[in-house]
Amino acid sequence: MTVAEAVRGARGSTVDSDGTGAAVRHEELRATVVDWFEGAARDLPWRAADRTPYGVLVSEVMLQQTPVVRVEPAWHAWMEQWPTPADLAAAPTAEVLRAWGRLGYPRRALRLQECARAVVERHGGVVPGTEEELRALPGIGEYTAAAVVAFAFGRRSVVVDTNVRRVLARTVGGVALPAPSYTAAERAQATAVAPESDADAARWAAASMELGALVCTARAPRCGACPVADLCAWRRAGYPPDAHADRRRTQAWTGTDRQARGRVMAHLRQADAPVDRAVLATSWPDAAQLDRAIAGLVEDGLAEQDEAGRLHLPLA
DNA sequence: AACACGGGGCC
DNA sequence: GGCCCAGTGTT
Numbered sequence: 362m363t364v365a366e367a368v369r370g371a372r373g374s375t376v377d378s379d380g381t382g383a384a385v386r387h388e389e390l391r392a393t394v395v396d397w398f399e400g401a402a403r404d405l406p407w408r409a410a411d412r413t414p415y416g417v418l419v420s421e422v423m424l425q426q427t428p429v430v431r432v433e434p435a436w437h438a439w440m441e442q443w444p445t446p447a448d449l450a451a452a453p454t455a456e457v458l459r460a461w462g463r464l465g466y467p468r469r470a471l472r473l474q475e476c477a478r479a480v481v482e483r484h485g486g487v488v489p490g491t492e493e494e495l496r497a498l499p500g501i502g503e504y505t506a507a508a509v510v511a512f513a514f515g516r517r518s519v520v521v522d523t524n525v526r527r528v529l530a531r532t533v534g535g536v537a538l539p540a541p542s543y544t545a546a547e548r549a550q551a552t553a554v555a556p557e558s559d560a561d562a563a564r565w566a567a568a569s570m571e572l573g574a575l576v577c578t579a580r581a582p583r584c585g586a587c588p589v590a591d592l593c594a595w596r597r598a599g600y601p602p603d604a605h606a607d608r609r610r611t612q613a614w615t616g617t618d619r620q621a622r623g624r625v626m627a628h629l630r631q632a633d634a635p636v637d638r639a640v641l642a643t644s645w646p647d648a649a650q651l652d653r654a655i656a657g658l659v660e661d662g663l664a665e666q667d668e669a670g671r672l673h674l675p676l677a
Numbered sequence: 678a679a680c681a682c683g684g685g686g687c688c
Numbered sequence: 689g690g691c692c693c694a695g696t697g698t699t
Binding site for chain 1: 690691692695696697
């Protein structure tokens with residue numbers, strides 16, 4: 362008998378302290394999703410038995426807004442080149458930015474190296490295991506701190522990423538999608554659903570994320586393959602449509618300052634010597650926009666100018 | 678609370 | 689061509 366079956370069998374006798382049935386539903390939801398995860402979990406390298414907290418941390422930072430399929434090869438190369446925080450801390454920043462490649466949001470790479478340097482300086486090169494210490498590191502926010510605590514250390518935390526938000530919005534909230542930005546109410550809901558024990562909380566975190574990534578997807582949810590379809594509030598309500606569809610704005614891309622920044626970074630990554638602004642101008646037609654991009658990159662520490670005004674990636 | 682911040686793949 | 693992705697830091 363699986364855990365979920367045991368829970369379902371015991372449902373009639375389960376104490377329902379608040380009279381709403383919420384405790385029972387949470388328990389059944391968790392147990393069913395965790396059971397499903399046992400057989401459905403992807404075999405990702407940062408989940409391997411020989412994983413390190415540093416490897417988990419690197420994967421989490423790379424996964425901030427970048428899909429798994431694009432992170433996996435970059436993660437392998439990164440871990441081979443810099444297996445420990447001390448290795449990353451000692452690397453030339455230009456190499457770090459080149460290894461980051463086209464993962465996007467290169468400031469994350471900068472912060473990841475700053476993070477490694479902080480780990481060396483503050484924690485003797487050992488990734489800390491509490492949310493408070495992790496949150497104090499560059500590039501580590503609420504989500505990543507919770508994820509490292511759960512996935513690297515197996516301790517309780519409330520891990521809420523875009524997948525978990527969607528799973529809870531649907532199964533518990535009964536709506537198609539969560540609000541455009543993360544709300545305090547969602548945090549409270551996620552906290553209420555999270556199991557008490559370290560091991561159960563860590564399993565639920567991984568399993569609920571995986572359900573959102575593989576089944577309860579944003580675009581075309583595979584409800585026919587969902588282990589919790591029969592207790593999903595959204596399904597029970599008849600799949601009402603997204604109520605904030607009008608408030609979701611799509612990010613412009615073509616012709617934007619962001620694209621100009623990306624173009625300059627791509628040029629600097631492949632250059633083996635400082636690049637003159639006139640050369641960069643051949644790859645971006647709008648001079649004012651190019652100047653803004655360059656100024657922004659220098660401001661962010663992603664590029665530097667030599668005495669002749671040529672651009673290059675930060676050396677150290 | 679609202680913005681800025683990459684890039685690629687899929688419908 | 690719009691939408692989405694294991695978010696964070698700043699204003």
